[in-house]
Amino acid sequence: MEAVDPFIFRLAIFVLAIFIGYYVVWSVTPALHTPLMSVTNAISSVIIVGALLAAGTAAIDAGSQFGRYAGALAVMLASINIFGGFLVTQRMLAMYKKKEKPAAKKPEGEGQ
Amino acid sequence: MSANLAALLYLVAGVLFILALRGLSSPETARRGNYLGMAGMAVAVGTTLLVMELDGFGLALIGGAVVIGGAIGAVIARRIPMTAMPQLVAGFHSLVGLCAVLVAAAYLYEPHAFHAGPAVEGVRYSFGTASLIELSIGAAIGAITFSGSVIAFMKLQGLMRSAPIVFKGQHWLNLAIGVAIAVFVIFLTASGGQALTAFWIICFLSLILGVLLIVPIGGADMPVVVSMLNSYSGWAAAALGFTLENTALLITGALVGSSGAILSYIMCKGMNRSFVSVILGGFGADGGEAAAGADIDRTVKQGSSDDAAFIMKNAGKVIIVPGYGMAVAQAQHALKELGELLKAEGVDVSYAIHPVAGRMPGHMNVLLAEANVPYDEVFELEDINSEFSTADVAFVIGANDVTNPAAEDDPSSPIYGMPVLQVWKAKTVMFVKRSLGSGYAGIENPLFFRDNTLMLLGDAKKMTESIVKGMD
Numbered sequence: 001m002e003a004v005d006p007f008i009f010r011l012a013i014f015v016l017a018i019f020i021g022y023y024v025v026w027s028v029t030p031a032l033h034t035p036l037m038s039v040t041n042a043i044s045s046v047i048i049v050g051a052l053l054a055a056g057t058a059a060i061d062a063g064s065q066f067g068r069y070a071g072a073l074a075v076m077l078a079s080i081n082i083f084g085g086f087l088v089t090q091r092m093l094a095m096y097k098k099k100e101k102p103a104a105k106k107p108e109g110e111g112q
Numbered sequence: 113m114s115a116n117l118a119a120l121l122y123l124v125a126g127v128l129f130i131l132a133l134r135g136l137s138s139p140e141t142a143r144r145g146n147y148l149g150m151a152g153m154a155v156a157v158g159t160t161l162l163v164m165e166l167d168g169f170g171l172a173l174i175g176g177a178v179v180i181g182g183a184i185g186a187v188i189a190r191r192i193p194m195t196a197m198p199q200l201v202a203g204f205h206s207l208v209g210l211c212a213v214l215v216a217a218a219y220l221y222e223p224h225a226f227h228a229g230p231a232v233e234g235v236r237y238s239f240g241t242a243s244l245i246e247l248s249i250g251a252a253i254g255a256i257t258f259s260g261s262v263i264a265f266m267k268l269q270g271l272m273r274s275a276p277i278v279f280k281g282q283h284w285l286n287l288a289i290g291v292a293i294a295v296f297v298i299f300l301t302a303s304g305g306q307a308l309t310a311f312w313i314i315c316f317l318s319l320i321l322g323v324l325l326i327v328p329i330g331g332a333d334m335p336v337v338v339s340m341l342n343s344y345s346g347w348a349a350a351a352l353g354f355t356l357e358n359t360a361l362l363i364t365g366a367l368v369g370s371s372g373a374i375l376s377y378i379m380c381k382g383m384n385r386s387f388v389s390v391i392l393g394g395f396g397a398d399g400g401e402a403a404a405g406a407d408i409d410r411t412v413k414q415g416s417s418d419d420a421a422f423i424m425k426n427a428g429k430v431i432i433v434p435g436y437g438m439a440v441a442q443a444q445h446a447l448k449e450l451g452e453l454l455k456a457e458g459v460d461v462s463y464a465i466h467p468v469a470g471r472m473p474g475h476m477n478v479l480l481a482e483a484n485v486p487y488d489e490v491f492e493l494e495d496i497n498s499e500f501s502t503a504d505v506a507f508v509i510g511a512n513d514v515t516n517p518a519a520e521d522d523p524s525s526p527i528y529g530m531p532v533l534q535v536w537k538a539k540t541v542m543f544v545k546r547s548l549g550s551g552y553a554g555i556e557n558p559l560f561f562r563d564n565t566l567m568l569l570g571d572a573k574k575m576t577e578s579i580v581k582g583m584d
Contacts, residue, residue, distance in 0.1 A: 007242055010354055010362060017366035020130055025371040028136040030467065030492050033375060033474030034197055035146075036136050037342055040368040041204045043129045043149055044349045047211050049122075049160040050226070050356050054218035055177065056161070056170030057225035067222030072173045074214035077207045079181025080188070082153055085204060087189035089146050092197075092478055096139040099486040 035092045042085025048078035113162045119359060121159040126363030128152030133367060139487055156360045164225075194482040195439045198472040199268035202338055206261035208345040209322075212254025212352055213315055216247045219355060220311055226356060239305035243355045248297040248311065250351030252318040257344040259322030264337050267326075268471060274331030282328060289321045329390065332513075334471045335379040336390045343372025375473050382467030382493075384519075384530035412548065415566035417575060420507075420542055421582030423566070424450075427504035427540075429460040431496065433533055434476050435469045437510020437545065441572035447509060448483035450576055453583045462499070463490040464533050466514035497534050506535035509544040510572045516557045527555060541565045544575045 028036050054071025129152045135145015166174075192200050219226055223239065239247075266272035293314055300310040329337050350365025380387050424430055432451065438444060451461045463485065469476045480490055491499075500506060508515055511533075518525040519532045535541050536559055547569065548560060559565050568575050 006357070007354070010357065010359075013359060014350060014354070014362050014366050017126070017130075017363040018370050020363075021133070021367040021370035022374065024130060024133045024367070025374045028133065029138060030378075030465075031474060031477040031487055031490060032136045032139065032142055033378075034201075034472060034478045035142065035474070036133070036371065037201050037338070037375070037473065038197075038204070039132060039136070039146060039149055040342060040346070040371050041201060041208065043132065043153065043364050044208050044345050044368040045211070046125065046129070046153060046156050046360050046364045047208065047215060047349045047352060049156055049358055049361060050215035050219070050352055051211065052157065052160045052174060053164055053225050053356075054215065054222060055173050056164055056166040057222070058165075058167045058170065059222055059225075064221065067218040067225060068170070068173065070214045070218040070221070071225075072177045074211045074218070075174055075177035076181035077211045077214075079178045080185040081204050081207050081211075082185065083182040084185030084189045084200075086146060086150050086153070087186055088192065088197075088200065089149075090143070091189060092194070092481070093139070093142045093146060095194075095478070095481040095484075096142070096487050097481070097484065098139075099488050 031096070032093075035089050038085050038089045038092065042082055042089065045078040045081040045085065048075060048082065051075040051078055113159070115163070118159050118163040121155055122358055122360040123363075125152040125156040125159070125360040128155065129360070129364050129367060133371065152360075194478055195442060196269075197478060198334065198338055198470070198475060199265050201472060202261045202265040202268055202341065205338075205341045205345045206258050206265065209254045209257030209259075209261060209348060212345075212348040213251050213258065215352055216251035216254065216355070217311065217315075219247055219352075220305060220308060223305075241301055244301045244305050245297065246351050246354040248300055248314055250348050250355060251311065252293055252297070252314055253344055253348040253351060255315045255318035256322035256325065257341055257348055259319040260326040260337075260344070261322075261341045263323055263326040264334065264341060267331060268334060268338075274334070276330040277327040282324065286321060286324050289317050289324070293317050293321070325391070331471075332468075333383075333385075333390050335468050335473055335475075336376050336383075336385075336387070338472045339372050339375035339379055340391075341372070343369050343376060346370070346372055379468055379473060382531065384527065412560050412567050413563070413565060415542070415568055417568065417578035418582040419566065420568055421579045423540055423542075424454055424459065424505050424507070424579070425457050425583060427454075427459055429499075429503045430454055430462075430505045430507055431500060431503045431535075431538065432461065432463045433506060433508040433511050433515060433535060434463065434465070434480070435509065435511025435514060436471060436475075437512075437572050439470055439475065439479055439510070441510065441574075443509060443573035443576050444479045444483040444485075446573050446576040446580060448480070448485050450580050450583075451485065451489075453580060457583075461489065462496065464493070464496040464499075465490060466493055466511065466533055467531075469511060469514055493531060493533060500534045500537040503538040504540065506533075506538035506541045507544070508535055508542065509576065512543075512545070512557055513555060515541075515559060516555060518555065518558060525555060535559070536562065539564060542568055544568045544570070544572050546571060 051074035132145045132149030135141040267274045346368025353361030515535045519527045519530040
């Protein structure tokens with residue numbers, strides 16, 4: 001039998017990850033659906049790995065720097081998302097509080 | 113670093129991302145989950161930097177980009193008001209989409225950068241058929257996500273009217289563009305990745321398609337749109353994960369894709385609408401005409417803030433139902449104050465949230481959390497609906513259609529079948545509304561005319577504040 005195409009392995013990971021996503025996301029409490037969106041936003045910016053490769057590697061043909069600069073722009077956009085996404089999620093999550101005991105009540109700011 | 117070690121580390125990053133989402137199952141574990149997500153990102157970025165052939169200029173380029181982007185992101189995250197969260201998320205989606213397009217383009221122009229091996233001088237890299245298809249799908253979905261999210265952002269930010277824009281032959285046009293994109297994908301693949309013009313045509317057509325897909329969707333369907341674009345951004349990342357042969361990207365793309373899809377499903381179910389009908393759009397047209405046509409001369413009982421304060425103060429149990437109007441008026445802090453005063457009077461106060469209240473999933477929960485309302489006082493529809501019959505007052509602030517009994521008892525109503533909060537079962541229902549107009553669907557709410565309904569007309573924030581004053 002011939003060797004299995006590596007594509008099949010990647011497809012297997014992909015399909016299994018969809019199932020994991022399905023069960024994990026259904027277990028997210030509806031109260032946290034907004035932080036869920038902002039954090040998925042941040043992690044989908046892991047596409048930055050592709051952008052880093054493009055921006056960081058010297059072009060073969062010195063005349064064509066397009067790939068590099070496209071990569072650098074992508075690194076910048078992904079960084080906005082990564083920092084913005086994780087930090088805004090953190091700020092939101094800091095606001096979710098349990099019922100406090102009536103005695104210990106002190107006013108607090110917006111979590112930041 | 114060996115390629116195997118790098119692949120393992122990408123797997124670690126992927127697992128950390130799974131744990132990040134897992135943490136969101138409860139507010140106690142969510143913060144730790146967010147840190148795990150950050151750790152996953154650090155692992156993925158660090159691994160890439162170590163495994164690649166980084167030159168000095170590249171390092172400077174990356175450093176500059178990360179500092180600029182990171183600073184912009186951090187400032188936005190700090191400053192953004194919580195009410196603006198839907199448009200922020202839409203804006204962020206657009207960046208992921210654009211990023212996918214740029215990475216796909218860079219892959220086509222500088223393929224050797226992605227394979228860490230020198231290309232032969234003068235000979236263009238030969239691409240595999242599969243990777244070309246993956247790459248063009250990634251770029252197409254990325255471009256759709258980008259332009260679609262820009263439109264969603266503009267609608268949410270009020271830069272564009274949120275009413276649906278529909279024209280004849282819209283769906284056929286979309287279909288034709290979709291087919292054209294497929295044709296150019298085949299063309300690009302057949303050329304072995306040499307036909308760069310075809311790639312840019314794919315991107316251009318996808319940008320147009322993204323705009324056309326979102327313009328017909330009205331403001332009230334925005335929760336579905338935002339979730340859908342979330343899903344798209346995930347699929348775009350996953351497609352590029354195949355091209356780049358990167359496990360972290362594959363896992364994340366699948367997670368985000370299914371997350372957005374599930375949220376879209378939940379939102380559609382909350383409106384009793386099929387996903388297809390939301391996508392085809394046209395719903396949520398300004399219902400002005402429809403409401404005017406009904407023109408029934410029934411009387412409403414209008415109350416003052418003092419009446420409301422008096423009734424609530426003497427109630428045993430009050431359920432507060434917030435809606436988009438509360439967000440618009442920024443009334444959450446005043447509302448929290450009202451809740452506190454009522455609790456001090458010995459009233460049992462809780463909050464009821466409809467799944468589609470607001471402009472994105474969980475929008476109301478975040479706003480109440482911002483106002484320091486403890487999350488264990490806030491309940492979802494299915495957990496609190498049976499409580500209304502024992503409540504003395506249902507205080508509806510800035511919500512309308514999600515409380516409309518027509519959804520349960522009038523089969524001719526456009527929202528028939530939609531799950532609603534049964535506020536009418538409370539002894540008294542109070543509506544804080546700016547006017548007697550109908551909701552987004554242009555549907556009359558028969559509750560307004562019931563004997564036990566008290567209409568409190570005015571701005572949600574001002575009205576709540578004056579009720580608070582009336583409590584003394």
